[in-house]
Structure formats: C-alpha cells, structure tokens
Amino acid sequence: MDLDGLIRDRIRDVVDYPKPGVVFKDITPLLADHVAFAGVVDAIVNHHGRGTVDKIVGIEARGFILAAPIAYHFGAGFVPVRKKGKLPSATYERSYDLEYGTETIEVHADAFTPGERVLIVDDVLATGGTARAAADLVARGGGDVVGLSVLMELSFLGGRDRIGNLDVHSLVTV
Numbered sequence: 001m002d003l004d005g006l007i008r009d010r011i012r013d014v015v016d017y018p019k020p021g022v023v024f025k026d027i028t029p030l031l032a033d034h035v036a037f038a039g040v041v042d043a044i045v046n047h048h049g050r051g052t053v054d055k056i057v058g059i060e061a062r063g064f065i066l067a068a069p070i071a072y073h074f075g076a077g078f079v080p081v082r083k084k085g086k087l088p089s090a091t092y093e094r095s096y097d098l099e100y101g102t103e104t105i106e107v108h109a110d111a112f113t114p115g116e117r118v119l120i121v122d123d124v125l126a127t128g129g130t131a132r133a134a135a136d137l138v139a140r141g142g143g144d145v146v147g148l149s150v151l152m153e154l155s156f157l158g159g160r161d162r163i164g165n166l167d168v169h170s171l172v173t174v
C-alpha cells in the first residue's frame with residue numbers, strides 16, 4: 001500500500017463525535033502504526049527539505065504529536081501553540097470558530113525572533129479557523145510563516161478559502 005492508501009486506511013471515521021452531524025477523523029489508529037506514523041513524518045519533512053525552516057509550530061493537542069518529530073528531523077526548534085491558559089509566560093492570543101465550537105489559542109510572545117521561518121503543523125485542516133489563528137499569532141510574534149502542513153484536509157469545509165495566501169501542503173484530501 002502506498003502512503004496515501006495507508007493514511008486513508010488508518011484514519012477512522014467516528015460519526016456524530018463530538019456532536020451530532022460531525023464525522024470525526026480519528027488519527028489514533030495511524031499513530032499506533034509505526035510505519036504509517038513514520039511515513040507521515042518523513043513525507044512532511046521531505047516535502048519541505050531540511051534547512052528551509054527555523055521553527056516548527058505545533059497546535060495543541062494533536063498537532064503536537066506530529067510537529068515534535070518533524071522538528072527533530074528538520075533540525076528545527078519546536079514552538080507550542082496552546083489552548084488558552086496553558087502557557088506560563090506572556091502570550092499573544094486569538095479566538096476563532098471551528099467545526100464543533102469556538103476556541104482561543106495562545107503563543108508565547110517571545111517564541112520567535114524577527115524573520116524566523118516558521119512552518120505550522122497540524123493533523124487536520126477543516127474550516128481553517130485554527131490555522132488562520134495560528135498564522136496570525138506567528139506573524140504577531142515576528143515570525144515569517146512559510147506554510148502549513150497537515151496530515152488531512154477536509155476540502156468540503158472550505159478551509160483553504162479562509163486562510164488567505166497561506167501555502168498549504170496536505171498529505172491526503174477528502
């Protein structure tokens with residue numbers, strides 16, 4: 001099976017979670033398969049190439065799982081974007097809507113030095129609210145957002161249309 005087939009096979013649809021009408025893309029079977037997990041990390045690193053990025057931003061919580069090994073293999077630093085109230089030092093924050101609610105995320109105000117090249121990593125691009133907010137936070141902190149890499153894009157939710165000129169790379173589109 002190629003990587004595209006492996007990813008599709010290992011992501012489980014959970015109907016009506018976390019609320020009626022949502023089909024939740026559960027990545028835990030993929031993470032539990034070391035071949036699929038490593039294949040995803042390698043594919044994102046190889047798409048961009050080592051040396052092209054200074055910092056990887058991971059978005060809590062599922063984004064962390066992918067972003068940390070990607071940062072390690074890139075030779076880049078890791079910066080967490082967290083749900084409100086979890087980061088200990090001074091932060092910038094943004095609020096946004098997503099498929100099943102509203103949320104506020106934060107980043108440490110001193111997380112980036114001006115002009116640092118930053119790749120944002122998450123598991124799913126759905127409505128694009130999270131990605132847009134994360135990109136705004138990086139820009140607010142002085143970083144230069146080079147793109148967004150996701151495992152899966154839910155194209156029917158129109159996320160790409162909401163995230164402006166952000167360069168999006170998705171391994172699988174449904």
Ligand SMILES: O=P(O)(O)OC[C@H]1O[C@H](OP(=O)(O)OP(=O)(O)O)[C@H](O)[C@@H]1O
Pocket residue numbers: 059060061062063097098099103122123124125126127128129130131159
């Ligand atoms: O494109 P959007 O509509 O903004 O949705 C995508 C976001 O939704 C999920 O996160 P969630 O807030 O559910 O957090 P979790 O990773 O903690 O489960 C997912 O991990 C993305 O971050």
Ligand SMILES: Nc1ncnc2[nH]cnc12
Pocket residue numbers: 022023024025026098099100124126127154
């Ligand atoms: N349908 C979905 N499945 C998993 N994560 C999501 N984030 C937003 N919508 C989602």
